[in-house]
Structures are given as C-alpha cells and as structure tokens.
Amino acid sequence: MQFAQLSDHVETNGSNASMDLQALPGVWINSNPNTSGIARMVMSEANGKLSLQVFAVGPDGPIDWGSADVKVFAGVPTSKVGAGFTCNFDFGFAETELQGMIMKGLLVLAQFHRFKDDSKRADFFVREYYALEHGRYE
C-alpha cells in the first residue's frame, strides 16, 4: 500500500460501505451577523450524494450562488463517517473553493476566492464559522 505519511497507511476490511453523511445536511448559518461573505448554506442529500446551495451577502440582499456537488471526507482513512467536505463554484469572473470541517458541531469553512477577470483584485482567503439550525430551543 502506497502512502505519503503514516496516517495513510491503514488496514482496510475491503468494505464498500457508503459514507455516513448524517452530520452534514441541513441549514448552516454564519455565526457572524456582519459577514460580507457567505451568510447561509443549505446542504441537501439525494441518492446518497450531497449538494450545497450558498447564499451570500449582497448590497441589495442575499445572492443565491446556486448549488454545487459536494465531495465528502472522513476524519481518518478507516472511517466511513463524513466529517468535512469540499466544493467549487465557478462564476466566470471568479472561482470560489470551499473546504468545510465539522468540529464539535461547528462547521469551520475555509473559502478561497480567485479572480479570473482583469479587475486586479487580490485573490483572498476567509475562514468563517457556521452553526446548524436545529430548532430545538425555539
């Protein structure tokens, strides 16, 4: 078995069990009410696959980015429990890559914004925190 670090080198049982996605679907709300970035995300599951719809803050109200397919990651190579994800949005003038990681119920989202137009804007990185709406205390 090939590996680039010892944590890659694990015994697998040959199981083709699908990934447990239970922790990811739902509505995720930014903990910062003054964000100028992503305000809300809706993670949906269909046929064992996830997609993410993003709503960002705009000058005249929320901007719907639409949905993108999500790639799910476990916490270790022997796990079948989803603990994070990546997905990409291509807007033509810019690309945004999202990398999410769940920590103690909080979604830590790293955002990579790369501009493809001639606006001379710097590519930038933002890390924000999101909570899953559960309605239990309402």
Added chain:
Amino acid sequence: MSSAVEFKQTGHLDPALLDPKAAANAEKLLGRWANTNRETRGIAECEIQRDGDQFSIQIFGAGEDGPIAWPRARTKALANLEEEAGQRTIALAANFEFGFMKSEIYIRVNKGVLVIVLYNTFQDDSGRSNYLNREFFYRVK
C-alpha cells in the same frame, strides 16, 4: 471599487482587495516548522520559502524509516481580509499529486502557530476513505 465590477458577495467589492499590500505580509509564514505533536503520523515538518511573488512549500510526511519528502509545491499567497478579532494574515493553498493520492492543503499562521489543513483524496482502489486532517507547527528556524 467600480460598481461595474462583477461580484457574488459584498466581500468581492472590498477596496482592500486592490491594495498591493493585501498579500504582502508573508514573513510570518516563512521558515522551517516542526509538528507540535512529536508522535504525529501525518506531516512531520514543513519548510516555506519565498521566491518573488511565489512561495515554495516543502513538506515531510512522517514515515516508518524517517521523513518522507513530498514533491515541492509552488503557489501564490492569498490575502486574508477579515478574520476573528480583526486579525489579518495571509494564507497559502497548494495541491500535492502522488498518483495514488492527492492532497489539497492550506496553511496559515495564527498567533505564531502554523496551521496546516489537509484534504486527502485516494485515487487507488485501496478502499481507504478520503480524509481530512489538521495539524499545528512551531517555528524551528
């Protein structure tokens, strides 16, 4: 910034994105860094050098018989315009291709600690799950 500029969030219109210094504060990232966990089974060490507006990242994975040198990656810095407590730093993002696996990583410094987050995707048929990891490093040089 001109209203004719395309955007998908208010942050895309931040005037600071046009500041040439937006991604200039890179010194905090440079140097050789060792994992704070001496028993790590992930990344043991990382070296970051600057070459003009590019950065060279050399990673050493923990191996059975000593460190495993990953292929060197080159990348540009990403500005970081807002984070908690008004902190501003920069980040690096890079991809490493191993054939059997690829690793997407990002690196940033938080209060003198280098943080590396990895998203590892297996491309072989070993049955291993794609996995993520986060590790912390202190500067050794």
